[in-house]
Amino acid sequence: MAEHWTRKELEFALRERSPRHESWIRSLAHCDRRHFLRVTGRFAAMAAAAGVVQPHAFQLVNVAYAAEPGEEEKLAFRFAYISDSHMYARGMDHSFVKATLKAVEDVNALDPQPDFVLYGGDLAQLGRPEELELGQQILSELKAPLRMMVGEHDWYFDLGEKWRALFGPDRYSFDHKGVHFVTLNSVVEKDFWSGPAYTPAQRMEIVAGLDDGRQSRFEVGEEQRHWLARDLEKVDRNTPLVVFSHSPLYKYYRPWNFWTEDAEQVQALLQPFRTVTVIHGHTHQILTNRIGRIHFFGMLSTAWPWPYAPEGLPELTIQMARADPFDQFDGCGDGRVDLLRGGGAIKHYDLWDRDPRSVSSAQLDRGLSADRAGYRGPSY
Ligand SMILES: [Fe+2]
Ligand SMILES: [Fe+2]
Secondary structure (H helix, E strand, O other): OHHHOOHHHHHHHHOOOOHHHHHHHHHHHHOOHHHHHHHHHHHHHHHHHOOOOOOOOOOOOOOOOOOOOOHHHHEEEEEEEEOOOOEOOOOOOOHHHHHHHHHHHHHHOOOOOOOOEEEOOOOEOOOOHHHHHHHHHHHOOOOOOEEEOOOHHHHOOOOOHHHHHHHOOOOEEEEEOOEEEEEOOOOEOOOOOOOOOOOHHHHHHHHHOOOOOOOOOOEOOHHHHHHHHHHHHOOOOOOOEEEEEOOOOOOOEHHHOEOOOOHHHHHHHHOOOOOEEEEEOOOOOOOEEEEOOEEEEEOOOOOOOOOOOOOOOOOOOOOOOOOOOOOOOOOOEEEEEEEEOOOOEEEEEEEOOOOOEEEEHHHHHHOOOOOOOEOOOOOO
16 A cells, blocks of 8 residues: 555665566556556655655646648648657656656557657667666557667667667668658767777766767768668659658757757758658757758657757747746657648647647748748857
8 A cells, every 4th residue: 555655665666676666667568558557656656655746747638739720631640759768767756767657648648649659869868778678668658659769878888789679770761651751870979989998888978968079979970871872762752751860960059969960961862852851859949940941840858858059049940938947847748740741740849838839841931031041050
């Protein structure tokens, strides 16, 4: 009974690697939705009984998205996204873990269900195997098929070994209902660790930090660009193209690593297509841009919102209000992308503590006069 749990017992139950915690984790991997809710509810009850303040309630969000007239009829299909959970394996009571559970519940509550769910990278915080395993177990509760993308926090502890074992290739393409999708690993870095003989943990911490000059910059890289070029060769230029990348595929703000070093070369491969939508994670904020035919949409994080960079913000971005510092999850959320027949997209931001926001590629097109190419980023 929850009321019999003391704080000490609760800490024991939630402590990493405790036998009881392990059994909770195992139960998550095999439970149905009703059991899943019961498990998460029991954690909330245990915490409440022990006097632990719940920073976030497990509530289903009623999603009421705005859409322009006629857009519903143009809907081809929709997919949902969850991104940037940055989970530590410090127990089910950790706020980042609970936020990920909430996102899974949000997406599972969508009716009709999305065709698939994209996970936008940075599932783990420090790339540890136990963090990735915990994330895999929680995401396995999604009812819709899951597509994974890697972020730098998932990768630089063991250079992707555990991530690939759990989720498969870090780059791939697929076709779905007339749309060609490509998922990239856009957080490739040149070897900065062998020379100074950094340990795996040191390498991970350097990559997880700001651009302090020790690491190389995120890039898609020459080898992957060749793969992308070969993949796109076989696709008709009128086929709508959607690209998933973790970092934005343009140059936003280098000191915070909101940046892809070879962005222009990747964009050149995408520009021949009639409609191109890039969905990215990493920046933890509502972020929109257009460069030529390419529309860029950033995803929200479930863990924390980044502030907008002090310079270089694309002018088409509809800014979310600055996060309330007293509310850990203000500015966080999950969301949905509606792909329209003919190639346009509407990006829906399910901000947990605020009204939902929507941005469409049609709005971005209207926001630019015909003679302007869109924001290309600062030149450092
Ligand atoms: Fe992130
Ligand atoms: Fe990231």
